[in-house]
Amino acid sequence: YMSPETIKNYSESRKLFAFIRKVLLNWVYNTKKEKGVPSRYLILRVCHKIVFADEFEYIGYLVVVMNVYPIVLSWISHLNNIYDLEIRHSNYYFLAFYILEALLKMAAMRKEYFSQAWNLFELVITSVGITDVILIETEAINYDLDLIETVVIMKIVRMLRILRLLKLITPKLLQIIDKKMSHQMSFHYAIIKGYVQGEADVLNIIDQIASSNQVKQILLKRVTRNMENAMRELGYLEYDHPEIAVTMKTKEEINVMLNMAKEIVKTFRSKGIIHKAEGAEINKLIMAKKREVLDFQSIIKPPSVEEILYHISWLNKDDDCIQFIQERARIITYDCGNDIFEEGDEPKGIYIIISGMVKLKRAKPGIDADQAPVEPEEKGYPLLFTDYVLSGEIIGELNCLINEPMKYSATCKTVVETYFIPKSHLYEGFKTSFPLMQNKMWRKIGLGITAQKIREDLSYEDWNYKLQLKLSNVYIKNIPRTTRTVIYDENVTHVVLIHGAVEDCQFRKVYKAPFLIPVTCHQ
Known part of the structure; x- marks a missing residue:
């Protein structure tokens, strides 16, 4: 017997990598180009166009690299004495460029300039550089005396200019950390997903495991509690690492299809449809594909809203149908703890979960074909009233089809982004342009329910x-x-x-x- 807590502790990712990734991720967010709205004044609009051109950013990096050479020379005593005048003049030129860069960014971004940590960091370095020049020109400090604390501090501040290059290499460092962590996170995700599936399978054969009604109740209580906790943990993992979830789901579906192909070959061989040698060759191809899955790319980006619509079965990848849905559909974001709808509310439409985790809860028994609960007439234990749905799931289909109040409430356990399709727009499509869409929606719901009901009736093997x-x-x-x-x-x-x-x-x-x-x- 294993609990979700045991699995979590066993497969937990390394804290050091997680900490480094968090720091780097914050740097990347702070260095993203927030273009904002261009000003209506011509000069400011020109500044905006210059600042957000790629060439402007590359020139900035090039100047920082060039600035490294005189900074290094200033720390070598005998070279600093020889090239003192040249180093001082080069410092003026580079400082002038940094001042011009800061002024252009201020003109282009205005108030938004001061909301980014990297801009403030560069502004502080530039301000200290200006102070450095003022102190030199007023002869308040003398760089010929290397042991003066002020001189050392100024040289250190000059050297901080090199840190501007971190803006360039941070995304690459983040990719390396993600690749290191992806194997650990994938392992974590696979174990929890397998645990959830295992507990769901136990629910289907619980009558065969225990003949005593008391034992059934104890097993049911333990299995449902553990499955709920594991689903919640899986939801948080998908929310924090959507790219890992998409990758693992893709690998899982590929493996399912390959296993199916292997079983079909086995059946055809046993019935004499294909020759033994042909079956062996096909099995070699299947095993080669399985090895390719092991080397599958570690991270796949989550699909966009447009891509998600092409994976909905009742839209059937029909461009006209998808375009019709997009006419009035909209993206709605809910904060953690918000209710999408409550039990008994009139259906407003269909919600496609783009990201996040939603808790579905039913206060009283009823028909819920979307989630296909266990039938009380068949089983000796009560209905399951709580479930969790993750990104890619659709809620509200059945209630829109039958136009009856919602049989459960939906509460956001994380920040949730949904793609909402109004009920009136669906009905318009049913009656006018796409009457087959309604039948396909019923078929999708029917397949989900049938799969669970037949699974209860089949033997566990295959x-x-x-x-x-x-x-x-x-x-x-x-x-x-x-x-x-x-x-x-x-x-x-x-x-x-x-x-x-x-x-x-x-x-x-x-x-x-x-x-x-x-x-x-x-x-």
Whole structure:
């Protein structure tokens, strides 16, 4: 038995790398180009264009590199005595450039100039340089006396100009740290994800594990508590490191498909469809692809909003349909602790989670096909009323389709960014341009519920393979109210009720969605 706390302590990333990354990340944020709004005055607008040109930044770095040489000479006593006049004049020229650079940035950025730490750092160095020149010209200090504390301090401040190069190398350092940490974070993510999946699998076979109802209750309480804690930890990890989550999900899906291919080859060989030698060659190709996955790039950037829409099944990568959705959809950001909606609220639309973690909670039993809770008629324990959804998940689909109040509340556990599609806009698409979109949405919901219900009915071995075989021939059927319908025939293996309630015409039993209708029910 392992708890989420044990896993977290075992796979926790190194504190030193995390600290260095945090410091470097703050530097990168402080050095990002915040262009702001150009001024309406011609001179200030020209300054804005000059400052935010790449050439201006590169010239600044080049001048700093050139300034390193006289700074080094000033610290070597006999060379400083020989080239004293040249070093002093070069200091004036470089200082003049830094002053001009600061003035141009102030003119271009105005108040925003003083909000960036790097700009303030450069301004302090330039101000000390001006003070240095004033002290030299007024002969308040003499650089011929190397032991004077003021002279040493001024030389040190001059040397701080070299630190401006950190602005150039910080992103590269951050990439190196991220690469070092990505393996550890990926390991952390994979273990927690596997733990969550393992606990979910235990829920499906809990009746086979324990025959005593008391033991079931104890196991259920422990499994649900641990799964909730692990899901919360997984959500925080995805929020802090979205690129790691995207990478691991991509690798996971690739491995699932490769394992599926391997099982298909095994089945075809056992049935004599392909020759043993051909099967061996195909398996070699599959293993080569698996090795490529191990060397897969360590970090993949999270998809943009436009890219996310192309991965929604009921939009089917249709450019016209996606463009129609984008006409009135908008991005909404919620702070940590805010409610997106509450149980009993009228549905306003569909929420696609771009980033963050949302807690779904239901105060009382009800139908929730979006999350497909465990059916109380089939199991000897109560419904699960709490769940967590992460980036890429969609909430509110079923309630928009049936136009009924929300069956659960949604609370943000982190800062959450969502892509909101209004219900009225969806209905407009259903009625006018894209009537098939509604059927595809029902199919997507049905597949999610069917996968869980069939998983409860299958043996544990080769779940993914058997599920794919069964779910590849799924279709949605809409049955009107008070209509007698024949459901099982020679072509049907499973019937899953995804919405509503039905009555068995022979045994007069009532089944409520989500429910796997038994094969003994024919009408």
